[in-house]
Amino acid sequence: MGLTLRKGDALTLTKKDGSSLTRIHMGLGWDAAEQKRGFLASLLSGGKPQEIDLDASAILYTSDRRVQDIVYYGQLKSRDFSITHTGDNLTGEGDGDDEVLLVDLNRVDDSVKHIVFVITSYSRQTFDQIENAFCRVVDDALPSKPEVARFDLTEQGRFTAMIMASLSRNGQGWKFTAIGKPANGKVAHDIAAEAATVL
Template identity: 45%
Template sequence: MAINLVKGQKIDLTKGRSSLSSIMVGLGWDPVETKKSGGFLSGLLGGGGGGADIDCDASVIMLDENGKLRGKENLIYFGNKKSKDGSVVHSGDNLTGEGEGDDETINVDLKRISPSIHRLVFVVNIYNAQKKKQDFGMIENAFIRLVDNQTREELVHYNLTENYSGKTSLIPGEIYRQGNEWKFSAVGESTTDSDIGSIANKYA
């Protein structure tokens, strides 16, 4: 049974789970539903009863023990779907967020992560947010969850419930190394960065 976390909570992933080696990180979101209308606003949002066409992108920033990003190869996103050590694999880009369940997934093989990597920071940002005048106030039901790839058991689920209006990127959570164990932290932070490059530069 999954443990539901709130912002700021941390949990051991591997302690007591010696068999846990590969996890699926699922990230999901939905466009805010708009009321049916034939008016001008409806046209802007893509028709009556639907949500805005918002393209959210999930990424992973792989950091060293000092919290630094060492090289572009440690930034995993739709343009670089696999880490150099093969431990992190991105499923690909979902352009709309429509439908239930995970919108984008990232597989993480904990056993294959390079010893030089100590933190995996998961980021979701809105593609072309400034140009499209979009922000996370137009998104609802955002979550991050971790699933054991071997047993398919959902280990952790964190719903992001804050109002992120005006924000264009989210850091829902991170996996980090502590000794020989791996832990997960429900971060739930937001920024006004418009692309993954500007977020990654903060860790350079």
């Protein structure tokens, strides 16, 4: 079990021997909140829980906070091939990670100083319809793929996006920061300027 972080906490991504992590995956997940519905609404839905289609993305920034690249459901790989999105989850169903971004930290272009991970709602479903949102860092270089750090989001509200966390260069390695800042936008491009303000 990894270290549980709270909003604003930061962690340098190192192994037990002090060397830097090289390959990680950022897993993001969420569930539909329990909705109190009337008899007719329950009948029409067939008793099924509401489907929540959120999109996880990674925004890559230069040192002066300019957007260098965005990895999302419409572009599944960064131009430097350091980040791969494993695919879009259209419902939010199932346990564990709903969407995953694989990150090879050694391949991130030298001009990239920050990577911000965000969740957006293309269908404009708001975060008061969502619960148990989280992001977690997993060490993919080890066969056991241990969880390094986890950030569980407790905030809900009438916003359509969340700036979840960031990775920033820290000497020869990287630092992970739990952010949890609400925003509004359908896709990552919509909130890229606002996400830059957290760096």
